[in-house]
Amino acid sequence: MVDSKLDDQTDAWQRLAGKISPLILQAPKTGGDPLDKWTKVHDKLVCYLERNALGKPWADHLALITAVMMAHHLQVNTILGALRSLNSRWDNLFPALGLQTLADWEGKKHMRMYLEVEVLPEDSPVTRVGFWRNYRTAVNHTHRWLKSLPEAVQENYRPFILPYIDSREVEGLTRDKEIQERQRQKRKSETDALMPHFLRIRAQAHLRYNKMCRLRSCWFQALQTIAEQNLPFPFAFSYEEGQERLHFKVWDRRSFVMAHASDYHSRSVWKAAEGVAAFADERNRPFLEFIKAERLSDEASPEGLWFEDMLRVGVVGQAGQRIEDQELAEKRQSWLRNWGYGEEGSDKMSAPFRVSVSEVLSWSHKDAVFIAQAQIKAKGVFIPVEAFYVAAVFGLLAVELFTTTGMRINELLQVRLSKDAFTRVEIPPTAAGQPPSFRHVFHLIPKGERTDKPHDYFIAQETTRLLVKVAKMLQEYYAINLDNGESLPAVPFNPSHSRSHRFRDAPYLFQYNYTHFSDRDITACIRFLLHGMVFKTREGKLVVLKAHLLRHGFANHAVQVEKVAIDIVGNWLHQKNPDITWYYAQATETQISEASDLFLARLSSYFNLGEFITRSPEELRQQREDALKRIGTLNPVNGGDCTFHSPCIHGLTCNGCVHKVPDPSKRYQVEKKLSWAREELEFCNKENLRPEAEQLKELIRRCEVELLEMDQIEHYQEDENRDATICIE
Template identity: 35%
Template sequence: MTVLTDKPKSPFYEQLLGKVDEQLLHLQDARGIYLLDKINERNMNYYIRNVVDKPWNNHLLLSVLVYTDKKADVRSISILIENLNPRFNNLFEVFQLNNITKFNVETHMYQYLKGLIYQEHSDNMRANLLQWYRSVSYNTKKWITSTLNNEQQSYFEQFLFQMPTYDSRDFSFTKSAKEQAQNTRKSETDVIVPLLPQIRAEGHFRWNQLNRLRQAYLKACEQAKTTNCELPLEFHYNEPERVGKRFYFRLWDKPSFVLNHQDQFPASSLKSAIKRTRAYSDENNNYFVEFVKAERIGDNEEVEGLWFMELFEFGLIGDWFKNISDDEIQQKRELLYSWGYGDDGYTQNPLPFASRHKGIITSSTFVSRNKDIAEGILFDVEPIYVAVTFGLLTLDILTTTGARLNELLQISYTKECLKSVKIDNKLHYSFYAIPKGRDEVESFYISDQTMKLIAKVIKLLKSHYDNEKIPNVKYYYSRKHLFTNPKPFIFQYHNKAFDNHAVYSCLRFLLHGLNFETQDGKVITVKTHLLRHAFATEAVQRQKLPIDIVAKILHQRDLGVTGYYSEPTPSQVAQSVSDLHDVISDYVDLDEAVLRNPEELEKEIEEYKEKVGVFNDVLGGACVTDHVCPIKMECVGCHAKIPQPEKKQELNDFIDWNKKSEEFYNSMGKKVEVKKLRSARKKARNELKEIELIEKYREEEKYEPHIQFDK
């Protein structure tokens, strides 16, 4: 091999030297760029934590390098590693192998795939292993053959995974795993679809509740600063009548907490806390709260606190399994399983609330380290407020557009992404993103409510950065190669864009405790892709939208995939709910883009006016589709319509008219028409129920708790 005189710039290079083959570290692409420099940080971190000391480390690193050069999604590479590495751990352990040369795919893996070992593993786990192993073996060998010279090929062939002589047709689990996955998804969808309005409403109720806590916390902080009172400062406030609870808290800062728990800290910490130096100086200090108790208003009976308290109480935030005993791990693992977490099969220790993002859910190091010292439940307010704010926006967009996660993460605060047009003195909104499998942006129509939530996130970010501008950050999720230029992405915090872990943890945190069971008793939790399935199922099965229309809404090219997404479930009774608040007045330099090009706008408006859709006023709400009406303008109950409380009377008038029409058709003996009318009346009443939920959480948004300080 050629003597190497240069080296990669990757921050991981030095960590890998001496642990993996050096020639692998110096592999280059066709332009002479080191492949190691192109590997995503997320994939590299996993490799160093879990693979670098394993017998198969060189083989798996070569695979990651090859897939990186082939511009595979970051998420795809993650799935590759996370499917192969755990199974190699299993195989090398059970067969007591200590060298990759002793591994025989024809015997060791074959026994696993036949179910002769690890019989508790699912068909899906075996199918995934075979699928990824064959894919990696084939693509890595093809890349070496087509990219490297003969000398390099001869050297790097030692790190190829042996291609098995068998394939999926030799095993019964392949069809079984596929059917099992589809049946699982459909049974979970069946649970979620009827409850979409309630889930969305509960998300709003919980954001309102957390916002009230934050208001109380900020007032307590201000009280402590202005009066220079001694901490802890105890305070309480009443929740709205619907909740009927009174919450009690203590406000702490770091020095006061140390001085009130002196027996728990070393003398050096006490000295620094008294003098307010080093870690306890003003610049390093911060406030946090301790939840003391909750009471029912009226009878002072103790009741449960906020919905997320048990997560902090049982220590399930972040990487909860570190630095605890095996017995504690088992107890916490079983608790998470009982709530429906950990059904992906990739790890024994599920991490549903590990955002892997600074400032999201996880409390500060001081609070996390000392949480067990407090009598009550200790946590930071801001990280969970940030999480539920992003979680609510995620829930809203996924359940009103059916968007994918990577489309959600592309939303940026730019005129190219967020657009509005004004028709009949009303603004209509959309965001533009590149769907999966495409390389050009497409439009996603959104409601006033979604814009309200986007504006709320923008306000949060401006406050966080103490700047009227949102910083440009690098895109951090799959298909990263399409987004090379940093942008002011909406889903960001602490100068870093979100990835899937941050979004998942925010959504799970917001909806924690809303656990549902399938008909066979399996506990499930709300997931991003499950919401997409629910959106498609509702649109096709209840609203009877043609599959090709739903495919366009979901931005799918394969109608077969759309058909699978929208297969019928036993119950189809859900209805979209969306809150249509007035758009925040100081937001929307969005229509500047419109004003700059009036001729183009006028032409676009005329095209839309030829359709029944997004710019039309409809009975009881607003239409948010730009396609020719798929249900012949039967707007009551349509999935493409967002109910509006302001149009509540229209629905009441429709029901009155409907009843009179039923009497008329009954007198004529038109039974079919009577059935149509009754069906429409039922849909109208469902919409009224949804509007009632919207009105309730709107009302609670305006509720300002009266904060009372106890000393």
């Protein structure tokens, strides 16, 4: 299956007829050229021009830039970014500079004024540099296009070409390197804050998901008990969660209003008593109130539910409701800033838990208003059980994929279980009489891949198990039978994503209510699931979780902790530029400060430093030939499942490898390797074989880390199998 939608484009460009200059509409060597076939302008770009540029002094210029850059095969999201930057800055620059038309725009003069902060002082350095870069790109493409035309034709189009600015004219004003270095230091500081918790993040996500499953199970038990025994509302129950007992009440609309009659208008009380209007049978849905948590065996403060404070403040569960109460809005923003979301003193409203998909992390629109009003009158907090469960399921799968494959969020959004995108690979047995084993692999198109050729992303057994859970949840929700060959609904790739133009409607796994998730939706689910985990920089600044930060953490863990070579990590991350991989994987300040002579000795004995920095093409070719039969995904590996489908330069020395997902059922293999390493270390110390001893110490450390990971996996797997039974109160 070819994913790209570019070939499906109708000539959306013609919608601009009568709205832009006819010369530009039919410009030669562009998609509008009636005499030749060039790449047509994508509908997404035409829509942007229609909504944001038409009628402005620069509309024709932006339209020509769009057509030319499209003809030069730039990616749609790259062109869209340039249009947004140019259009938004001119919106502010023209009134600030007193300009009326683009004929008034003096490129060199006005660009210098902007970069020297003589105008629009509120713009950030990043915004200024972005405008300059996009202007330069647009100018370079249009000037190159103009020169390719016959001289007689050039004169017709010269009025629509932006003034050229020599880069030397603004040299030193853009501060590109300074800004880039500041951004990199910020990301490095955030990665530094994340790394001490990297292994714990995955385990915590599983434990939180297990808690949510038990809450949902008890909710269903309560509803079943009420129905079978014909019990009245409210219905009180509790259940044990670890060392605590959690107390709840099940209400319906009528019972809640009647119990809080003094807080409601008399007409609402009458409607509740009569069961009419908003209290009619079809609208009288039950809902759950969390009352309190109490310790069972000591006087410590109860932990309760990790999301209770989010519900009390009202930053989740609100279904996109507008907040009219400014005091309440500021209270919520203050709470969010205390958790690291948003900037102090900023006017921008932060909404880190907002999800655009209906009934995920929020009440349905049918219940949102009633619940919001009832929450003011309640002592406890109302929990949208199913909406939180759905968010937990998707959040867990996202965390699992990010921390075990290092994939980007746009690659995660492509995940689907159809035959063209998800396959099972049979691994031949290594000995006679052994059955074959199987591995699962996603076929996804990474960022930067201009063709429609997918790349392979191998996953471990634990991830496969989670995929089954998500598929079952969606199967129940959509009332379909995947086992009988039915498929999830084919939904459009989220239109807000910059790469949406490349993908057709498909049964994407990250969907709900017939809507594909966006980047922000995935991030919100992760933040919800891991709320309460605190990450701080060395300066004490809170760091918030983002998918891309987990990707940086994956790369850092691979290189700095597991000592995997840069080019291999780049292959895992599907990055073409090794410099980018090196930036991702750079040691953090904490890692540097904790380094010691012993660490350096161990590092230098583990791999050749010269090889780490650079290797010649001939060396790489020879290495590849030598490694052809050493592909982890096609071989059994010690202690787990390999997800790296390329030759392994370490000869399948797999203990502690970041691309191997530990399997607790293979614990004995790691323990045996650890026992052997300890015996060998004792021998090497006696013989004063220091390099070999350092290598063995590293192997021992890696085995111990792997056993710790197995402990965490076993813990959340055992926790997952623990049932909860309600106690009627």
